[in-house]
Amino acid sequence: MGDHTAAAAVLSEHRAGADDLSIWPASTTLPAHGGPAVGGVSLAEIAERFDTPVYVLDEGEVRERCRTYRDAFPEAEVLYAAKAFLSRAMVRWVAEEGLGLDVCSAGEMELAVTAGFPPDRIVLHGNAKSPRDLEAALRLGVGRIVIDSPSEIARIAAAVGPRGRQKVMVRVVPGVSAGGHDKIRTGTDGQKFGLSLTDGGAQHAISRVLGQSRLELTGLHCHIGSQISDVKPYLVALRRMVGLMARVRDAHGVVLAELDMGGGHGIAYRPGEPALDLATLARRMRAELVEGCAAAGLAVPRLVVEPGRAIVGPAGVALYRVLAVKHTGETVFVAVDGGMSDNPRPALYGVRYAPRLIGRRSTAEPRTATVVGRHCEAGDILAADVELPGDIHPGDLLAVPVAGAYQLSMASGYNLVGRPAVIAVHDGTARMLVRRETLEDFRSRDIGS
Numbered sequence: 001m002g003d004h005t006a007a008a009a010v011l012s013e014h015r016a017g018a019d020d021l022s023i024w025p026a027s028t029t030l031p032a033h034g035g036p037a038v039g040g041v042s043l044a045e046i047a048e049r050f051d052t053p054v055y056v057l058d059e060g061e062v063r064e065r066c067r068t069y070r071d072a073f074p075e076a077e078v079l080y081a082a083k084a085f086l087s088r089a090m091v092r093w094v095a096e097e098g099l100g101l102d103v104c105s106a107g108e109m110e111l112a113v114t115a116g117f118p119p120d121r122i123v124l125h126g127n128a129k130s131p132r133d134l135e136a137a138l139r140l141g142v143g144r145i146v147i148d149s150p151s152e153i154a155r156i157a158a159a160v161g162p163r164g165r166q167k168v169m170v171r172v173v174p175g176v177s178a179g180g181h182d183k184i185r186t187g188t189d190g191q192k193f194g195l196s197l198t199d200g201g202a203q204h205a206i207s208r209v210l211g212q213s214r215l216e217l218t219g220l221h222c223h224i225g226s227q228i229s230d231v232k233p234y235l236v237a238l239r240r241m242v243g244l245m246a247r248v249r250d251a252h253g254v255v256l257a258e259l260d261m262g263g264g265h266g267i268a269y270r271p272g273e274p275a276l277d278l279a280t281l282a283r284r285m286r287a288e289l290v291e292g293c294a295a296a297g298l299a300v301p302r303l304v305v306e307p308g309r310a311i312v313g314p315a316g317v318a319l320y321r322v323l324a325v326k327h328t329g330e331t332v333f334v335a336v337d338g339g340m341s342d343n344p345r346p347a348l349y350g351v352r353y354a355p356r357l358i359g360r361r362s363t364a365e366p367r368t369a370t371v372v373g374r375h376c377e378a379g380d381i382l383a384a385d386v387e388l389p390g391d392i393h394p395g396d397l398l399a400v401p402v403a404g405a406y407q408l409s410m411a412s413g414y415n416l417v418g419r420p421a422v423i424a425v426h427d428g429t430a431r432m433l434v435r436r437e438t439l440e441d442f443r444s445r446d447i448g449s
Contacts, residue, residue: 039430
């Protein structure tokens with residue numbers, strides 16, 4: 001996704017004997033001196049200036065990926081899934097590129113609206129929305145609330161009040177299994193999200209919503225999983241959703257105007273891994289939607305898609321400083337100054353990354369190593385069985401590409417290490433978006449004695 005032609009031309013003359021940089025931001029260059037630069041800024045210089053661990057986010061890459069989605073789905077509404085990564089700057093970039101926003105909490109809503117995002121372009125999700133979430137959504141005037149359980153119907157209607165009306169969607173489980181790991185497959189029964197098409201739960205919820213004068217059902221929603229690289233599951237889900245829309249029309253005389261097919265679009269974390277072909281997805285989803293609606297005699301609803309990882313993931317690079325190198329039997333452990341507190345995904349899902357030595361050139365033969373974090377867990381592994389120079393040593397810098405999504409947003413306070421800063425790069429300049437969490441931050445929250 002995105003136009004990497006210019007970057008490929010720049011990199012081609014440097015790639016002899018070098019790692020494949022196809023998964024790096026398109027702005028990545030390899031100057032003769034100073035190592036990789038992203039957005040015109042040396043990564044080694046960022047590490048020196050802002051310390052490590054640190055996230056580097058390429059503004060140009062984020063914006064280009066937003067435009068790629070907008071161009072691929074010109075007739076659809078594209079919502080950025082805020083859970084992947086959110087900051088005030090990210091809110092501004094997404095708004096300026098014409099995307100809407102998909103949020104999961106009052107915190108995400110409040111940050112977006114106070115940063116200037118139009119609330120009517122926000123959609124609220126969540127399988128267990130708190131009273132605070134719903135209060136904020138109604139107070140701020142979010143565009144739609146996605147109903148995820150039967151109990152929410154009466155709760156939202158009561159909160160709206162006698163004179164109000166809130167636009168809602170119903171999240172449907174279409175019975176499609178897809179996704180890169182069991183923990184991120186959400187399209188089948190037996191997991192916590194949505195209302196089942198199989199057991200009639202979705203149909204019953206739709207009937208109840210239509211019976212609520214304070215709720216306006218604009219359409220249906222589904223999300224089948226994450227890290228999906230195959231188009232076919234989306235087409236199967238879409239076909240089932242169109243069938244349900246036809247049954248709603250037949251049973252209630254209501255033609256729904258929107259169909260939200262969620263996100264979950266897979267990206268490559270290592271060279272050679274499969275990624276979802278966005279152009280193919282857009283073309284085939286549109287064709288399936290038009291054909292299915294024609295066969296059912298339905299007006300074609302407006303399609304909605306919700307990319308998160310696919311927009312921000314490849315735009316981020318995480319930088320770490322090597323603290324120790326340990327040879328244990330046949331295994332080489334390279335320990336860095338971050339770990340599962342700033343990226344729990346390898347421990348949660350077994351995700352694999354492709355770290356790269358930066359800041360110096362090495363002529364040493366590569367050897368297999370495991371990059372581990374500094375935390376008190378045996379499972380604190382950032383990258384297992386990766387090729388690194390055999391002379392790697394304490395003080396070296398490692399860069400991990402495709403680090404923009406579900407890292408800082410899932411980071412924790414484990415061992416009171418503190419979450420890293422986020423640095424934006426663009427046109428040769430670097431600026432801090434999110435400052436590093438400090439001991440003072442921990443102290444200020446701890447009010448006991």
